[in-house]
Amino acid sequence: MKILISADMEGATGVTWPADVLPGTPQWERCRAMFTSDVGAAIAGFFEGGADEVLVNEAHWTMRNLLLERLDERARMLTGRHKSLSMVEGVQHGDVDGIAFVGYHTGAGTEGVLAHTYLANSLTGVWLDGKRASEGYLNSRVVAEYGVPVVLVTGDDRTCEDAEGYAPAARKVAVKEYVSRYAAVCRPPARTAAEIRAGAREAAVLAIRQEPVRRGPHTFELEFDAEHLVGAATCVPGVERTGERRVAYTSQDMYEGIRCFKAVTTVVSSAVEEQYG
Structure with missing residues (x-):
């Protein structure tokens, strides 16, 4: 089981707080240890539940935040950007066989600690096929195309509520x-x-590959907080x-859809000015 x-x-x-997750700040350095603790706990639980292999993919900001030297020696970690x-x-x-969303959060324009979707600001909402979408929702649709179930979600209580909508069978652990x-x-x-x-240990039994789910084409809609970002997108x-502040595109599958989403958010972030957005 992987x-x-x-x-x-x-x-x-x-x-x-923003400084808790912004690389280079004293608060980020402090919170890295707690972030690593959460991931380490999930690793240990999955191995106790019968996993043979655990791969951790860093998914935050520079994707160089976890303290590798503190992780369980049985795990491996994929770190760095441009994946x-x-x-x-x-x-x-x-x-x-199964995927865990650890340290996740709610989407842009919704209630939740540090709620956003890919961009820390600028995006006020994202919709996939008419449904408001968090990163968890988007990523759950991507992994479904590969037959991989979401088995564990951790984050604040609003994140766990959000996960009920895209991974109802998954174990949820609210850390705040x-x-x-x-x-x-x-x-x-x-x-x-x-x-x-404990949640990961229980979630391991859910890690059973499924038939891939392909429901394309998919329509992505993005709403920004400023009109000029539409021009960039x-x-x-x-x-x-x-x-005035919205764009949309259609993709044949989630693989291409999420890659286009990544391109749009990258271009838009370069068009955001420090003071005026």
């Missing part, structure tokens, strides 16, 4: 309770690690303006 862990940071234990499937890289090789976008009721890592470990072939 498990892939997609590890994001905004939903990690103790994280509530074909970004947050779920590794799922496309046909040898993954949402108060505002920048505040949460948190528990110490010793407690959350035990809960994540439509530089990507196939992306069209649908409103």
Whole structure:
């Protein structure tokens, strides 16, 4: 049994503030240890549940945040940027039985600690085939095309509620309770690690490859907080303006859809000015 862990940071234990997840800040350095603790607990739980192999794919910002030297020696870690499937890289090789979303968060325009979708700001909403989509929802549709079920989701309580909509059978572990976008009721890592470990151990039985699900074509809609970002987004072939602050595009499958989404967000981020957005 091989498990892939997609590890994001905004939903990690103790994280509530932008500086907690921005590489290079003192707070980020502190929170890296709690992020690593969450991932380490999931690794341990999956091995206890019968996994033979666990691959961790770093999925936050520079994708160089986890402390490799503190991870379980039985695991391997894919670190660094510019990966074909970004947050779920590794799922496309046909040898993954289940995937865990650890440290995930809710989507842009919704309630949740540090809620966003790919871009920390600028995007106010993302819809896939008419349904508002978080990163978890988008990634769940990508991995479904490879027959890989989502078996575990960790993050704040709103993230676990969101996961009920795209992975109802998955084990959910809320490591903190949402108060505002920048505040949460948190528990110490010793407690959350035990809960994540237990959740992963139980989730291992769900790691059974399924028939690939291909339901294309898919329509992606993106809404921005400023009109000029639409102009930047439509530089990507196939992306069209649908409103003053909205664009849309259609893809034949989620593989191409998520790659186009990555291209759009990369181009848009380069068009954001520090003071005026």
